[in-house]
Amino acid sequence: MPDVIKVGVVAYDPKVVTIWEGIKDYFTANRIAMDFVLFSNYDAQVDALLDGWIDIAWNTNLAYVKVHRRTDGRCGVLAMRDTDVGFTSKIIAGAETGIESIRDLKGKRFALGSRDSGQAAILPAYFLKQNGIDPAKDLTTIRFDLDVGKHGDTGTSEVEVLNAVTTGEAHAGAIGDQYWARALAENVVHSSKVRPIWTSPGYCHCNFTVRAKEDEQRFTRWTDVLLAMDYNKPADRKIMDMEGLKRWIRPQMDGYRALFEAVDDLQFFN
Amino acid sequence: MTFNSSTSIDAQNLSAADGLLVLITRALDKLKPGEVLEIVSDNPSLEHDLPAWSRLMAHRWLGTIPKDGRRSHRIEKGSVLRVLIDRELDWGQRAGIKDGRFDTRDWLLGHAAQIRERAEPSDGFAPRGAAVERGSPDFSFDVLDRNQAWSESAAEFYEQATAGHWDGSRDIPWSALRPLDEELERAICQLMTFLAENEYSALYVPAKWIARIHPHFAETVLFLSTQVRDEARHIEVFVKRALANGGGLQFSSASTQASLKSLLDQEDFIQASFLLSVLGEGTFLDLLRYIEAHAPEPVTREIARRTRIDETRHVHFALDHIRHALRSDGTLKAKLHQAITDRASLLSGVKGLNPLVEESLVILAAGGLSSGRLPSGMKARRQLYETMHENRIRRLISIGFPDREAEDLSELHTPNFM
Numbered sequence: 119m120p121d122v123i124k125v126g127v128v129a130y131d132p133k134v135v136t137i138w139e140g141i142k143d144y145f146t147a148n149r150i151a152m153d154f155v156l157f158s159n160y161d162a163q164v165d166a167l168l169d170g171w172i173d174i175a176w177n178t179n180l181a182y183v184k185v186h187r188r189t190d191g192r193c194g195v196l197a198m199r200d201t202d203v204g205f206t207s208k209i210i211a212g213a214e215t216g217i218e219s220i221r222d223l224k225g226k227r228f229a230l231g232s233r234d235s236g237q238a239a240i241l242p243a244y245f246l247k248q249n250g251i252d253p254a255k256d257l258t259t260i261r262f263d264l265d266v267g268k269h270g271d272t273g274t275s276e277v278e279v280l281n282a283v284t285t286g287e288a289h290a291g292a293i294g295d296q297y298w299a300r301a302l303a304e305n306v307v308h309s310s311k312v313r314p315i316w317t318s319p320g321y322c323h324c325n326f327t328v329r330a331k332e333d334e335q336r337f338t339r340w341t342d343v344l345l346a347m348d349y350n351k352p353a354d355r356k357i358m359d360m361e362g363l364k365r366w367i368r369p370q371m372d373g374y375r376a377l378f379e380a381v382d383d384l385q386f387f388n
Numbered sequence: 389m390t391f392n393s394s395t396s397i398d399a400q401n402l403s404a405a406d407g408l409l410v411l412i413t414r415a416l417d418k419l420k421p422g423e424v425l426e427i428v429s430d431n432p433s434l435e436h437d438l439p440a441w442s443r444l445m446a447h448r449w450l451g452t453i454p455k456d457g458r459r460s461h462r463i464e465k466g467s468v469l470r471v472l473i474d475r476e477l478d479w480g481q482r483a484g485i486k487d488g489r490f491d492t493r494d495w496l497l498g499h500a501a502q503i504r505e506r507a508e509p510s511d512g513f514a515p516r517g518a519a520v521e522r523g524s525p526d527f528s529f530d531v532l533d534r535n536q537a538w539s540e541s542a543a544e545f546y547e548q549a550t551a552g553h554w555d556g557s558r559d560i561p562w563s564a565l566r567p568l569d570e571e572l573e574r575a576i577c578q579l580m581t582f583l584a585e586n587e588y589s590a591l592y593v594p595a596k597w598i599a600r601i602h603p604h605f606a607e608t609v610l611f612l613s614t615q616v617r618d619e620a621r622h623i624e625v626f627v628k629r630a631l632a633n634g635g636g637l638q639f640s641s642a643s644t645q646a647s648l649k650s651l652l653d654q655e656d657f658i659q660a661s662f663l664l665s666v667l668g669e670g671t672f673l674d675l676l677r678y679i680e681a682h683a684p685e686p687v688t689r690e691i692a693r694r695t696r697i698d699e700t701r702h703v704h705f706a707l708d709h710i711r712h713a714l715r716s717d718g719t720l721k722a723k724l725h726q727a728i729t730d731r732a733s734l735l736s737g738v739k740g741l742n743p744l745v746e747e748s749l750v751i752l753a754a755g756g757l758s759s760g761r762l763p764s765g766m767k768a769r770r771q772l773y774e775t776m777h778e779n780r781i782r783r784l785i786s787i788g789f790p791d792r793e794a795e796d797l798s799e800l801h802t803p804n805f806m
């Protein structure tokens with residue numbers, strides 16, 4: 119391992135600094151020298167990983183796919199959050215639109231999140247196509263291209279999609295299930311105006327990406343210490359609540375297949 | 389696939405956005421990790437909503453199956469604790485309500501009845517008996533020991549205090565004031581000025597300690613807050629009396645201020661309480677009785693009477709508190725002795741009471757400045773000082789000081805009374 123392990127993190131919100139100062143303290147307490155490097159967008163972070171400026175990148179699924187492509191599949195993955203597995207996208211529809219299934223979407227106004235958001239744009243568009251609706255031909259799409267470069271991390275575009283469907287600006291739209299579950303729990307969903315009609319197959323979201331498979335071994339100790347973080351310990355809980363997980367887990371790589379297919383199908387990197 | 393449900397709830401058509409998640413959360417709270425909750429529902433959105441929510445909350449989503457024309461959703465409770473507490477919550481004990489009254493003395497129920505030898509800094513502002521989440525911050529309260537802060541009778545004195553509150557604007561017969569002989573009015577205004585400044589110390593000293601005593605000793609804190617409230621009213625009526633009859637606020641002496649400052653500067657709760665309440669407020673009881681006895685009009689008389697009743701409570705609370713502390717701490721008596729001696733040497737420059745106050749005491753008792761009545765005023769004041777000294781000794785003996793020591797200590801008490 120290098121003297122100080124450098125982890126790249128995209129600063130999508132000021133709280134990222136608080137979270138990562140906490141994680142750094144946690145590693146220090148476990149006698150691992152770690153520091154974090156902030157990036158304003160995932161493209162810059164991916165470049166920095168490939169150039170060796172950082173050792174580990176805390177990547178979205180889209181950033182991971184990009185690294186995978188650029189390393190010809192030689193990159194490795196160390197860990198992910200429990201909440202990064204079984205992630206889904208939802209299609210929500212206005213309650214009065216009569217839309218009950220994907221078929222009913224034809225010819226409708228459809229809201230999508232930021233163009234680089236896996237959960238609110240890329241994967242929903244791909245899944246719709248798989249189910250016989252080509253967004254380019256069959257829908258009038260309304261795109262909320264907010265915070266581009268941050269791969270939908272800020273969630274602002276999903277807020278706009280929910281608003282658009284609630285107000286009727288769009289007949290239906292796509293959002294990630296994490297935002298949907300939060301919106302339900304936080305009492306911001308009007309059940310008389312909007313309801314979910316479809317849930318995508320599960321896929322994986324973020325992970326800690328390393329340049330090469332061999333690095334998975336090089337960073338074993340870092341990964342083991344990360345995985346030992348305990349939600350039932352107050353200090354750990356503070357960090358985990360902010361980062362949105364209850365447990366760090368080993369990577370589950372089959373959850374990325376859909377996104378690989380989606381970026382090919384949509385020719386996203388071309 | 390077969391499910392083995394531990395509990396089932398019928399959610400009818402309730403949607404996740406309209407309260408179903410609260411219903412589910414409360415139902416899951418009653419289960420152990422690994423147990424399964426079944427939600428039977430007619431709402432078609434749930435098969436989209438519940439998997440997302442379960443994932444977010446780290447429960448395991450087991451899926452949806454049809455059931456009698458409806459849908460049955462299953463969630464397996466996850467292992468993370470929703471709240472980091474280490475014990476069961478109290479439940480099932482009712483308080484004894486007598487004649488419609490819930491007396492504070494009867495609130496010692498369940499965990500609220502467990503008075504610790506030393507309070508836990510991280511219990512912070514949680515009421516005694518609440519289950520406090522692990523990871524709560526340490527508060528900087530510095531009176532943490534039961535021996536310092538707990539008093540068996542605080543709840544009783546607290547009840548007396550709340551029942552005895554009065555209104556300084558309305559409960560004093562203000563309209564009965566008539567113009568007085570100028571010298572007599574001036575003497576009363578001077579005494580009121582002196583009383584008010586003393587009352588400020590009687591307000592600020594307990595107020596300072598409220599902020600430093602751990603809330604675990606709630607009864608003490610609640611009682612002290614009534615004391616603060618009482619002293620606010622005392623300041624109010626003394627200042628009002630000085631202003632009400634065409635006189636005004638008079639002199640405040642450097643020696644009085646020095647004496648009062650030394651009370652506020654005390655850094656030990658029991659010692660502060662001893663000096664302020666047992667010795668200071670105790671001495672004030674005789675002063676107020678004197679003013680009541682010699683007041684030339686009903687307003688001053690009523691003010692002295694009402695404030696004295698409050699002061700009696702403050703003195704008795706402190707006597708009781710310190711008597712208990714002395715019983716459990718063998719070193720405390722020497723410390724209290726030392727506190728009086730230290731204060732006396734600190735105040736060695738204070739040779740006597742503010743002379744204007746001393747004269748006012750004579751004029752009040754004499755009913756004015758007429759040469760014929762001054763001797764009786766002088767006699768009354770001499771008598772007052774003797775009574776103050778005797779009663780201080782009596783109080784010191786009552787908390788456990790030997791006669792001889794009590795007499796010495798009373799003599800060392802500040803000539804400022806408070």
Ligand SMILES: [Fe+2]
Nearest residue numbers: 587590619622
């Ligand atoms: Fe008072």
Ligand SMILES: [Fe+2]
Nearest residue numbers: 590669699702
């Ligand atoms: Fe008092």
